[in-house]
Amino acid sequence: MANERTHVQITNGSSGTMGQLTDNEQAWIEFIRVISGGRDPRVTPARVRALRELLDAG
């Protein structure tokens, strides 16, 4: 299922389901859940910058 991808539906409330994600995307989200202690961290400019730097570094 590696690269199988569908869009994630975004609504005012909850968004989509993990069933719509690739295995790799599920791994990213599950790791974020674990390290954030389930606090559902917001997307902030500083965090996005850090994510981009991380991905740019390979």
Add this chain to the structure above:
Amino acid sequence: MTNPYQNTATARLITDRIRDLSHRKTQAEIASEAGFGNANMMTFLKNGKNKVPLDRVPSLAKALEVDPAYLMRLALDQSVGATAAKAITDIFGTPTTENESGWLIELRDASDNSDPRITARSRAALRGVFGK
């Protein structure tokens, strides 16, 4: 057992949110918004006497001002147990919150849709990003 759901993540979340919202609305108002006829229901949910009825998750999430997908994950665990909840989410998928969808969009955009694997280095960096 008097309070079988005491100290579950769901009970703790509800306790925290009622406290956080207390300057704007009362516990009785939250119960009413969530559609509970009995205002004592919020106390029962906080102390773990009752579990969150799954059909009330959308209205309760709105009343508590939390993401419904997040509350559903916790309520499902509370309602059917961790093993059954995992079986359900394995089949139907775990609901993702609005914030998580935001992260997915950023991840896809930042990686040019290359579906990157999460590496040991990524994990270490993410711990830094989220302060842990």
